[in-house]
Amino acid sequence: MTSPNRTSSWLRYLHPAAVPPALRGWVLPALILFLWWAGYASGRFTNPLFVSPGKVVDAALELIRTGTLWQALSASLTRDLAGFAIGTLAGLALGTALGLFRLAENIFNPTLNAFKQVSIFAWVPLISLWFGLGDLAKIAFIALAAFWPAFINTLAAVRGVPKELVEVARVLGWNRQQLVRRVVLPAALPGIFSGVYLALIYAWLATLGSEYLLTAGTGIGNLLTDGQEQFRMDYVLLGVILVGLIGYGFTALAGGVERYFTRWQRR
Amino acid sequence: MSADSSTAVILPAPARPVPAPSRLAGWLVKTSHVLVGAIVPLLLLALWQHAASAHWLPAQLLPSPALVYASFIDLWQSGDLTSNLVISLKRVGWSLLLGGGAGLVLGVLFGFSRRARAYLYPTFEVVAQFPVIGWIPLLIIFVGIGEPLKVLAISLAVIVPVTVQTTKGIAQVPRPLLDVARVYRFSLPQVITRVVLPSALPTLFNGLRQAVMQAWLALVFVELLAAGEGVGYLMVWGRQLLQLDLVVVAMILIGMVGVVLDRALALIENRLQRWRRNAF
Numbered sequence: 177m178t179s180p181n182r183t184s185s186w187l188r189y190l191h192p193a194a195v196p197p198a199l200r201g202w203v204l205p206a207l208i209l210f211l212w213w214a215g216y217a218s219g220r221f222t223n224p225l226f227v228s229p230g231k232v233v234d235a236a237l238e239l240i241r242t243g244t245l246w247q248a249l250s251a252s253l254t255r256d257l258a259g260f261a262i263g264t265l266a267g268l269a270l271g272t273a274l275g276l277f278r279l280a281e282n283i284f285n286p287t288l289n290a291f292k293q294v295s296i297f298a299w300v301p302l303i304s305l306w307f308g309l310g311d312l313a314k315i316a317f318i319a320l321a322a323f324w325p326a327f328i329n330t331l332a333a334v335r336g337v338p339k340e341l342v343e344v345a346r347v348l349g350w351n352r353q354q355l356v357r358r359v360v361l362p363a364a365l366p367g368i369f370s371g372v373y374l375a376l377i378y379a380w381l382a383t384l385g386s387e388y389l390l391t392a393g394t395g396i397g398n399l400l401t402d403g404q405e406q407f408r409m410d411y412v413l414l415g416v417i418l419v420g421l422i423g424y425g426f427t428a429l430a431g432g433v434e435r436y437f438t439r440w441q442r443r
Numbered sequence: 444m445s446a447d448s449s450t451a452v453i454l455p456a457p458a459r460p461v462p463a464p465s466r467l468a469g470w471l472v473k474t475s476h477v478l479v480g481a482i483v484p485l486l487l488l489a490l491w492q493h494a495a496s497a498h499w500l501p502a503q504l505l506p507s508p509a510l511v512y513a514s515f516i517d518l519w520q521s522g523d524l525t526s527n528l529v530i531s532l533k534r535v536g537w538s539l540l541l542g543g544g545a546g547l548v549l550g551v552l553f554g555f556s557r558r559a560r561a562y563l564y565p566t567f568e569v570v571a572q573f574p575v576i577g578w579i580p581l582l583i584i585f586v587g588i589g590e591p592l593k594v595l596a597i598s599l600a601v602i603v604p605v606t607v608q609t610t611k612g613i614a615q616v617p618r619p620l621l622d623v624a625r626v627y628r629f630s631l632p633q634v635i636t637r638v639v640l641p642s643a644l645p646t647l648f649n650g651l652r653q654a655v656m657q658a659w660l661a662l663v664f665v666e667l668l669a670a671g672e673g674v675g676y677l678m679v680w681g682r683q684l685l686q687l688d689l690v691v692v693a694m695i696l697i698g699m700v701g702v703v704l705d706r707a708l709a710l711i712e713n714r715l716q717r718w719r720r721n722a723f
Contacts, residue, residue, distance in 0.1 A: 195562075197561070200561040200562050200565070201561075201562070201564075201565025201566065202565075203562050204562055204563055204565075204566045205566055225584065279479075282476055282479045282480060283479055283480065283482055283483060284483055285480070286477075286480030286481070286483070286484070287480070287483040287484050287487070290484070290698070293698035293699070293701050293702045294694050294695075294697055294698040294701070295659055295660050295663045295697050295698070295701055296660065297660065297663040297664040297667055297675075298663050298675075298678065298693070298694045298697045298698075299694070300667060301667070301678045301679065301681070301682040301690045302687070302690055302691070302694070304682065305503075305504055305682065305685075305687060305690075306504065377574075380574060381574045381575075381576065384574055384576050384577055385576055385664055388576065388579070388668060389664075389667055389668065400577070400580040401580055403580065404580035404581075404583050404584055407584065409584065412580050412581055412584060413581070415577075415580065416573070416577055416578060416580070416581055419573065419574060419577035420569070420570065420572065420573035420574075420577060423572045423573055423574050423577070424569050424572040424573070427572050
């Protein structure tokens with residue numbers, strides 16, 4: 177281009193070759209952070225809801241100092257992991273059992289299918305009446321949310337084990353235990369993991385949801401709702417960022433664990 | 444062996460023709476499956492009825508099946524069920540338009556532009572992992588708890604799957620097809636309508652299907668959190684009046700609508716894929 181068009185010359189800096197690949201993903205967050213800070217520094221926005229990035233950091237430091245943040249985080253994470261563990265283990269056990277025994281599947285699966293259709297949050301009013309508003313109700317709800325993906329994916333994975341593999345095991349005269357340990361589980365592992373992965377994500381969603389709806393106790397969700405009720409934008413933004421990063425962290429962690437356990441597949 | 448001794452013995456018994464899976468047998472298997480599958484629900488129902496009539500739990504905590512059925516009929520006849528359902532479905536519909544439109548735009552952007560993918564997609568990927576309901580307090584501060592909150596929150600649940608699947612669908616368009624289009628000197632609109640769209644449509648539709656399920660999930664949540672009408676509100680109302688029969692009715696309704704939505708979309712998706720199978 178001979179005549180330097182202003183737009184294109186500006187866009188040139190955005191060209192994939194202009195920024196090293198590893199940094200490209202950071203451009204947008206950096207830009208947002210800069211605009212946020214610049215908007216604050218310009219002094220044009222006097223609305224009390226417009227808080228500066230510094231204020232969010234201050235809020236974080238203050239909550240860390242008073243211990244509130246740690247308390248909320250540990251309460252939420254304990255709840256999340258307890259519910260996740262219970263729900264996922266139940267889902268794995270039931271999914272494997274129904275996958276191995278067709279009669280059991282025929283007996284129980286239609287019922288489970290019907291219950292599965294109820295959107296998880298619709299259980300909250302019932303659970304709150306039966307278990308109250310405390311940790312018991314929350315963990316029950318989180319466990320329920322984690323159960324479905326674990327169960328559905330385990331069942332599908334065990335059902336989907338290639339018939340040929342099972343026949344080989346029969347030919348070799350393996351007993352049921354050997355069959356399960358050496359054939360079914362390794363073959364079903366990837367599917368089972370995608371269930372556990374989803375369970376982890378749903379458990380975190382359910383943790384937050386339970387803290388919003390079953391409002392007794394502490395947690396990240398309560399931090400968010402309290403901040404919202406007091407119009408403390410700094411708390412709310414801090415909460416949103418924390419919740420998001422934890423969700424992202426869980427996903428990354430689950431992905432790493434999945435890759436570790438299924439690495440033999442890529443050999 | 445019942446073979447006639449006068450015929451050659453090398454042959455195995457003149458086997459009866461392998462029974463073709465007769466319609467009757469298939470029907471019998473299906474019926475037996477239905478019957479076996481009905482055992483547990485019937486037992487549960489019996490247990491539920493017994494528990495309610497024996498007052499194992501107070502009636503506020505465990506309404507009898509008959510009461511739930513009566514409330515269902517009652518709400519249906521008074522029109523409360525349909526009116527609340529229509530309100531909820533409208534919310535989902537608006538959110539699908541809004542969130543689906545935004546997701547489509549983003550997906551097209553990511554799908555076509557390598558630059559956009561390099562600079563924007565990493566941020567999108569991280570933000571997409573944020574649980575939808577994490578945004579709700581922020582939304583409440585900005586828009587209050589009225590109708591905009593519901594539509595925006597559900598839209599957020601819709602954007603992610605639509606964007607991801609649109610990006611995927613466009614990125615998966617076979618290169619040879621694009622090359623052919625280039626040879627024929629297709630214009631950009633032609634490339635989009637004749638190559639990209641037909642090839643990406645099943646994936647796009649899959650995104651829509653995921654989006655509808657996510658929207659239904661998010662809808663129930665926002666209506667539980669802040670609503671004066673809708674199926675979720677029906678539950679809040681029943682909970683407050685300690686009328687668990689209303690809660691159970693709403694749960695059943697939510698489940699049924701979820702199934703209908705999912706099945707309808709699966710049917711359409713199947714159609715789209717059948718076209719694809721027949722293509723080559």
